[in-house]
Amino acid sequence: MKPFIGVTPDFNAGDRKEWGGKEPTYFLRARYVRAIEELGGIPIVLPLASDREARRRLFTNIHGLLLTGSGPDLPPNLYGERQQYPFALVSQRRSTFELQMVQMAQAADLPVLGICGGMQAMNVALGGSLFQDIASQVQTTLKHRQTARATRLSHAVRITQHSLLRRILGAATVRVNSSHHQSVKDVAPSLVASAVAPDGIVEAIESRKHRFFLGVQWHPEFLFERHRPHRRLFEAFLRAAQRRPAAR
Numbered sequence: 001m002k003p004f005i006g007v008t009p010d011f012n013a014g015d016r017k018e019w020g021g022k023e024p025t026y027f028l029r030a031r032y033v034r035a036i037e038e039l040g041g042i043p044i045v046l047p048l049a050s051d052r053e054a055r056r057r058l059f060t061n062i063h064g065l066l067l068t069g070s071g072p073d074l075p076p077n078l079y080g081e082r083q084q085y086p087f088a089l090v091s092q093r094r095s096t097f098e099l100q101m102v103q104m105a106q107a108a109d110l111p112v113l114g115i116c117g118g119m120q121a122m123n124v125a126l127g128g129s130l131f132q133d134i135a136s137q138v139q140t141t142l143k144h145r146q147t148a149r150a151t152r153l154s155h156a157v158r159i160t161q162h163s164l165l166r167r168i169l170g171a172a173t174v175r176v177n178s179s180h181h182q183s184v185k186d187v188a189p190s191l192v193a194s195a196v197a198p199d200g201i202v203e204a205i206e207s208r209k210h211r212f213f214l215g216v217q218w219h220p221e222f223l224f225e226r227h228r229p230h231r232r233l234f235e236a237f238l239r240a241a242q243r244r245p246a247a248r
């Protein structure tokens with residue numbers, strides 16, 4: 001039976017120029033939904049419920065959780081820092097919802113796939129931190145914000161031996177796209193880094209104690225149709241979600 005996959009949208013609280021401007025608006029790139037649909041899941045776009053009981057009921061009715069990307073950044077106070085650079089921040093509605101869903105998912109061994117900002121949310125939710133701005137804080141010449149379309153590959157990442165990601169992709173390195181200016185700084189205590197870029201920037205994190213708890217810094221939803229390794233990532237996630245017991 002096809003698994004229900006909760007997909008987190010982005011949310012403009014009415015304080016942005018784009019995405020609905022002053023009108024509070026949910027929005028979500030259709031590629032996230034298409035990848036789940038085409039590879040055998042049923043995507044459920046989640047309302048970013050502020051009510052705890054509503055979150056619990058949403059949680060018990062999904063078989064997997066897909067945390068999507070986000071142009072704006074997670075508020076640095078969520079990982080104990082003062083904001084040092086003038087970048088837009090994710091709405092509190094989204095960050096609160098995602099961090100609580102991640103914590104519930106880890107406790108219940110719900111399969112989770114985080115993409116880009118979604119991976120960063122996983123790390124922060126479990127006590128890790130971020131580089132607030134790679135260009136300002138990390139000595140690197142590697143461009144992590146590619147100018148080419150996200151359907152184009154940008155750089156290689158090296159994948160840790162014996163990791164879930166290595167088992168899924170079946171390779172020691174894979175080429176990825178790249179659309180981020182932040183990255184994982186301190187990996188959360190319960191997670192490990194399972195891929196790094198040539199400059200040492202963390203490109204994937206995962207739990208060794210869960211069936212499928214994996215975040216990637218790149219955007220496989222732009223790549224899965226033409227690049228087999230990125231298709232395998234979604235396929236493995238959906239297989240793990242299929243094995244999730246139905247809601248109690």
Ligand SMILES: N[C@@H](CCC(=O)NCCCC(=O)O)C(=O)O
Pocket residue numbers: 029068069070071072073074115116117118120179180181182183
């Ligand atoms: N703001 C963070 C996360 C970057 C990210 O998720 N980018 C995706 C952009 C939105 C989209 O195209 O889905 C960072 O910059 O590191």
